[in-house]
Amino acid sequence: MPRERLREAGPAALSDLELVALLLGSGLPGHxxxxxARALLDHFKSLRAMLDAPPEEFESVRGIGPAKAAILMAVVELARRALAEQLEEKPLVDSPGAVEDYLRLMIGSRSQEVFVCLFLDVRHRLIRYEEIARGSLTHMAVYPREIVxxxxxxxxxxxxxxxxxxxxxxxxxxxDRRLTRVLRDTLALVEVRLVDHMIIGARETFSFARHGLD
Structure with missing residues (x-):
């Protein structure tokens, strides 16, 4: 059983199926x-898509009611909060991997384009995460003056x-490149540094800082 394997070998030894089964706890009569757990994974095709799903999509899978959907949604929220705590405790320039993980959890699987800002203090620790703009699948308006x-x-x-x-x-x-230049130059006028502009996908990211911020 997954619980016993987890105790003996640790969580990394469990398969995706076993981890999901452990979270769900119980099945259905005859199932x-x-x-x-297998029906969930087959329905969503990936763990990431499953954890980002809205409650009503969970409940479209036989055997998943409000209680089990709440457990699955709580897991990803705990991960978001744990990563946010990590970002608040240490300079973000020292933790690029944690920043990317956090942003993928927050916006990587959103169905519409979203623009967010991570405001940092003089030690590059997170002050606040804010969603600045939201758009359609193909268009979004971002106003540098509002960010400043x-x-x-x-x-x-x-x-x-x-x-x-x-x-x-x-x-x-x-x-995207034009917006990066405008943001960098506009923020520089008030002595605020643009550390990076990241483009986030469900599995990949692009960092302007790693490519010269231009």
Whole structure:
């Protein structure tokens, strides 16, 4: 059983199926918990898609009611909060992997484009995460003046901005590059540094900082 294997070998030794079964706890009459866990994985095709799903989509899978859906949603929220705590405790420039993991959890699987800011203090620790703009599958309006205003209100010394590409492709467009330049130059006028602009997909990310922030 997964619980015994977890105690003996640790969670990394369990398969995706076993971990999901352990979370669900029980199955249905005539269908054990592994049948329900397998139905979930087959329905969503990936763990990430499953954990990002809205409650009503969980409940479309036989054997998943409100209680089990709540457990699955709580797991990803715990992961988000744990990563946010990590970002608040240490300089983000020292934890690029944690930043990418956090952003993938927050916006990587969103079905619409979202633009977010991570406002940082003088030690590059997270002050606040904010969603600045939301768009359609293909268009989103971002206003640099509003970002500057929020940075000044929060007394931020620098910030990381990010947006997702619902298509999954993370290569920047011409408009992404133009926005990065405008943000960098506009923030510099008030002595706030743009540390990075990240494009987030469900599985990949693109960092302008790693490519010269240009």
């Amino acid at each position: 054990n918990v592994f049948d329900v 205003r929020r940075a000044l209100m929060l007394n931020a010394a620098s910030l990381i901005v990010a947006h997702n590409h619902p298509s999954g492709a993370v290569q920047p467009s011409a408009s």
